[in-house]
Amino acid sequence: MKTYLVGGAVRDRLLGLGHGDRDFVVVGETQATMEAAGFKAVGRDFPVFLHPETGEEHALARTERKSGRGYRGFVVDADPAVTLEEDLQRRDFTINAIAEDEEGHLIDPYGGVRDIEARVLRHVSPAFGEDxxxxxxxxxxxxxxxxxxxxxxxxxxxxxxxxxxxxxxxxxxxxxxxxxxxxxxxxxxxxxxxxxxxxxGALAVVLPEVEALYGVPQRAEYHPEVDTGVHVELVCDMAAQLAPGDELVGFCALTHDLGKALTPEHVLPRHIGHESAGLAPLRALCERMKVPLEHRQLAECVCRDHLNVHRLPELRASTVFELISRCDGFRRPERIPRIALACEADKRGRAGLSDVDYPSGRLLRDAHAAAMAIRASDVPGELQGPELGEAMRKARIAAIAAATGKKP
The missing domain is CATH 1.10.110.30 (Hydrophobic Seed Protein)
Incomplete structure (x- = not known):
């Protein structure tokens, strides 16, 4: 059985990166011979098998032929006569079209090693354009x-x-x-x-709400980068730095300023009310892309209230309490730290301002922690229903004021 390590595992090793799953291509075999050797078939669209001992994926060498529109319009051929080079040719980029045999020798028919060294992402063949x-x-x-x-x-x-x-x-x-x-x-x-x-030109097709931000000016004294599209790029990068791997914070960063694309031209570069204006395009994006509900709800909180979070040092304790309640921060306490991070990414995601301090984030977390520490048992008397709720509200506002030095 001729087996080759392929794809990301080879690429990432050559780049000096750690890698996760290892994928293998098997040349000259059939489904029957693979199953006879103890492999378990798991592929739905093409022949993929799990190794009987390691559980690693092994796919039969295959070619693909365009048969219709879209990324599903392909006919797969996994005939035993398909060569390793033919299998590699159907891959997307040269850096992903490198194989390694069992002795550690590289098979690189399309110059992937050269492109790794040159740091170039290049398509393998014209077939790239079919998907x-x-x-x-x-x-x-x-x-x-x-x-x-x-x-x-x-x-x-x-x-x-x-x-x-x-x-x-x-x-x-x-x-x-x-x-x-x-x-x-x-x-x-x-x-x-x-x-x-x-x-x-693809952003206008898949994320038109974000594409619409490019070229929209902002006030240079607050946004030295001026262009709103560039600002969103910077915010997304800052979110990735502050909350690595957190797609909730990342999605909030991406969508927090969608309302700026709707600002009337005669008002520019000011964006009065862009927070509330951004909710409609945000909801349209989420509906179209079937974004998970938690992503959508948290993104709406950040879109609607990010300027209020920026202004937190100026707000009264009661207003901070209302902000936390509006974001469902008492029933969903995990939301508040993420909102703080997304707002910090917005503040620091600006040209030349990546290192600024963001006390509003700390203030929001401190206020939330103080309010969360109040329990119904802390409220004097035998109150129930609305009366208990009102007493809890007052106690939490007082706790926020005590923790932050704010007026109630």
């Missing part, structure tokens, strides 16, 4: 590897623009787009995902 999902994959790989100095090859960017112009990205399902997006916003540099899609 619209690969445009999003290119952007997601940039979100992961831009920090290592990767760029997209000019010919690959040109092909991606052609793919967008063809209209095939409209064939992508909401679930697949969301899957790529959630992985991008938890990567090291989400801005590279947004910038790549913006540059090839």
């Amino acid at each position: 619209p999902l690969r445009v999003l994959r290119a952007a997601r790989f940039m979100a992961r590897f831009a920090g290592l100095g990767f760029t997209i090859a000019p010919e690959t960017m040109a092909l991606m623009r052609e793919m967008v112009a063809s209209g095939e990205l409209a064939e992508l399902t909401a679930e697949r787009v969301w899957q790529e997006l959630r992985r991008a916003i938890t990567s090291e540099k989400p801005s590279a995902f947004l910038r790549t899609l913006h540059d090839c």
Whole structure:
């Protein structure tokens, strides 16, 4: 049995990165011979098997032929005559089209090692253009590897623009787009995902609410970067730095300023009321992409109240209590630290301001902790129902005032 390690495990080792799952390609076998050797078939769309001892995935070498529109329109051929080189040729990028045999020798027919050394993301063959999902994959790989100095090859960017112009990205399902997006916003540099899609025209197709922010000016004294699209890029990167791997905070960062795209031109560069204006496009985005409810609800909190959090040092204790209640922070206490982080990312996600202190975040967490410490048993008397609720409200406001030095 000719078995080769392929894909991300080989790529990441050559990049000096840690890697997760290892994937293997098997050449010259059939489903019958694999099962006879003890492998368990698990593939639905093409022949994939689990190793009887390690549980690692082994796929039969295969080719794919375009048979219709979209990323599902392919016919798979896993004939035993399919070669390793043919299997590698169907892959997306040269850096993912490198194999390693059992002796550790690399098989690199398409120059993947060269492109790893040059830090270039380049498509393997014209077949790249047959799968619209690969445009999003290119952007997601940039979100992961831009920090290592990767760029997209000019010919690959040109092909991606052609793919967008063809209209095939409209064939992508909401679930697949969301899957790529959630992985991008938890990567090291989400801005590279947004910038790549913006540059090839795909952002207007998959995230039109975010695309609409590019070119919208803001007041330079608050936003030295001026362009709202650039600001959102910076905020997403800051969120990834403050809350690495937290897709809830990342999604809030991405969507907090959608209302600025709706500001009337004669009002610019001011954005009065952009917080409430942003709720409608946020809800439209979430509905279209079938975003999980917790992501949507938390993003609405940040969209609606991020300026109030910024102004927290100026607010009375009762107003802080109302903000926490409005965000359901007493029933869902885990929300408040995430809201604080998303708002900090907004404040520090600005050109030249990445190192500024953000006391509002600490103040919000301290106020929340003080209010959460109040229990019904702390309230004197035998109160019930609305009377107990009102007594709890007053006690929590008093606790916030005591913890933060604010007026009730």
